Amino acid sequence: MSLAEQALSYVRAISPYQPGKPITELAREMGLPVDKILKLASNENPLGMSPKAKKAVEAAIAGIERYPDQFDLIAKVAACTGVGQNQVVLGNGSNDVLDLIARVFLAPGRSAVFSQHAFAVYPLATLATGAELICTPAKHYGHDLEAMRAAIRPNTRIVWIANPNNPTGNFLPYPEIRAFLEVVPREVVVVLDEAYNEYLPPAERVDTADWIKDFPNLVVTRTFSKIYGLAGLRVGYALASAEVADLMNRVRQPFNVNNLAIAAAVAALDDHLFVADSYELNRRGMAQIVAGLKRLGLEHIPSHGNFVTFKAGDGAAVNQKLLQQGVIVRPIGGYGLPEWLRVTIGSEPENARFLDALEKAL
Ligand SMILES: *Cc1c(COP(=O)(O)O)cnc(C)c1O
Numbered sequence: 001m002s003l004a005e006q007a008l009s010y011v012r013a014i015s016p017y018q019p020g021k022p023i024t025e026l027a028r029e030m031g032l033p034v035d036k037i038l039k040l041a042s043n044e045n046p047l048g049m050s051p052k053a054k055k056a057v058e059a060a061i062a063g064i065e066r067y068p069d070q071f072d073l074i075a076k077v078a079a080c081t082g083v084g085q086n087q088v089v090l091g092n093g094s095n096d097v098l099d100l101i102a103r104v105f106l107a108p109g110r111s112a113v114f115s116q117h118a119f120a121v122y123p124l125a126t127l128a129t130g131a132e133l134i135c136t137p138a139k140h141y142g143h144d145l146e147a148m149r150a151a152i153r154p155n156t157r158i159v160w161i162a163n164p165n166n167p168t169g170n171f172l173p174y175p176e177i178r179a180f181l182e183v184v185p186r187e188v189v190v191v192l193d194e195a196y197n198e199y200l201p202p203a204e205r206v207d208t209a210d211w212i213k214d215f216p217n218l219v220v221t222r223t224f225s226k227i228y229g230l231a232g233l234r235v236g237y238a239l240a241s242a243e244v245a246d247l248m249n250r251v252r253q254p255f256n257v258n259n260l261a262i263a264a265a266v267a268a269l270d271d272h273l274f275v276a277d278s279y280e281l282n283r284r285g286m287a288q289i290v291a292g293l294k295r296l297g298l299e300h301i302p303s304h305g306n307f308v309t310f311k312a313g314d315g316a317a318v319n320q321k322l323l324q325q326g327v328i329v330r331p332i333g334g335y336g337l338p339e340w341l342r343v344t345i346g347s348e349p350e351n352a353r354f355l356d357a358l359e360k361a362l
Contacts, residue, residue: 010108010130017120021328032326038353039328040344043166043196043307045229047281047347050274053230053264060263068259076266077237081209086242089249092256094195094223094236098125098160100248101219101238105157105189106131112158113151115143117168117335119193122160131157141301141309142170145180152188159184162193164200167332167342169303174206181215189244191219195236196305198227198275199282209239216241224261226306227278228268235261282306285345292355296362301340309342312362321361327354 004012020041027034070090078085091097098121106112108130114122116138126133134156136147142165152159164171177192184190192208208220223236235257238248268274286308293300293310300310307330312318315338319331322341330342343354 008130010127014124014127015334017124018334020330021323023328026323026326026328030324030326037326037328038346038350040346040350040354041328041330041342042231043226043305043344044231045227045278045306046285046345046350047229047274047278049229049264050268050271052271052274053228053268056263056267057233057260060260064259066259068255068257068262070257070262072266073235073257073262076269077239080269081239082207083209083212083239084242087212087239087245089238089240089245089252090257090262091221091236091238091252092258092261093225093231093234094193094221094238095121096234096252096256097221097236097238097248098122098191098193099128100251101158101189101191102126102129102131103251104244104247109155111153111156112160113148113156114160115148115165117141117165117337118143118160119162119166120334122162126158126160138168140170141168143172145172145176149180149183152184156188158189158191160191160193162195164196164304166195166305167307167309167330167335167337168301169305169307169309170301171200171304174208177208178211181211181218184217186217189217189219190215191221193221195221195223195226197222199279199306200304212239212241216243219244224265224268227275227282228265229274229278230261230264230268233258233261233264235265281347282345285348285351288348288351289343289345289355292351292358296355296359307342307344309337309340311339312341312358313339315339315341318358318361322354322357325357325360327357329354 023037074088077088102125106129111132112126113134136151220239225231298310
């Protein structure tokens with residue numbers, strides 16, 4: 001008798017998440033110093049963290065013996081997004097709030113709908129509850145909302161949508177999402193994951209948090225891991241109706257976000273200059289990488305995030321040749337895209353090094 005046989009069958013059926021290869025791991029494998037390795041595999045901010053956030057972290061070390069108080073960050077997020085404080089749920093990364101939503105609404109005998117090539121955490125969060133996963137075919141590598149609506153069954157309780165989507169970078173126009181919310185049954189929660197929201201041109205952004213009052217079944221999630229550069233601290237949040245937020249808070253660990261993360265996130269929300277610089281660097285870097293991919297004759301999926309997915313042919317082989325040159329990108333065979341690789345937009349010299357390594361790898 002093995003212990004695995006005693007485990008929940010739906011837990012045993014989960015395939016583990018495959019993170020971007022850590023710099024330290026490749027350094028060990030290749031016998032290279034860490035500072036010779038370029039990681040463009042996890043959509044991290046090439047500018048690092050906001051200097052204001054860094055100062056706040058340093059100051060917060062003084063209170064580290066105390067349990068965290070979420071009040072300041074909840075108040076700040078509520079003020080920045082225009083929702084009530086009772087509508088904000090903080091997470092240990094937005095991954096945490098995605099899990100909380102799943103735990104509130106899913107169980108064996110229920111189902112959730114997501115799209116082919118959508119973010120890997122949706123199947124993980126769904127399957128961990130024992131609920132059934134319904135995957136709809138992608139349209140031009142992105143979400144097909146019509147197919148997703150048609151896939152909803154009487155036992156469906158969550159629809160997962162990433163906008164922009166990772167790893168494909170697709171963007172769904174806001175009117176389409178709004179129209180989708182109009183036709184989805186009100187007992188189905190629509191999770192709109194906006195991890196890359198701040199990389200959209202400000203003029204194109206619509207305040208989806210403002211839709212929650214019309215659609216109490218809408219949950220919007222955002223993160224401090226991407227443009228705010230705080231991936232290692234783990235902090236994100238959900239905006240929901242007061243009723244849904246209250247339910248999520250019941251299954252949330254009381255101290256799920258640590259002191260340093262709270263202090264950093266509060267300060268990061270005030271560092272508008274850092275966000276503007278990060279946005280601008282990404283805009284220029286995206287143009288640089290897209291031009292380079294075109295020069296190499298490689299197809300790419302137009303991206304609205306801080307990364308771009310391109311067709312490398314044999315993705316695994318090209319990835320291996322990039323690793324040999326100390327460059328880490330993200331193979332996405334696990335997303336059903338084995339011919340493609342996803343690269344995060346870096347700084348100008350980092351992008352140049354990546355393109356040079358890619359040319360050699362092809
Ligand atoms: C990176 C990412 C997140 C954020 O994850 P965190 O747990 O906040 O670090 C969420 N959704 C998508 C689609 C992402 O790509």
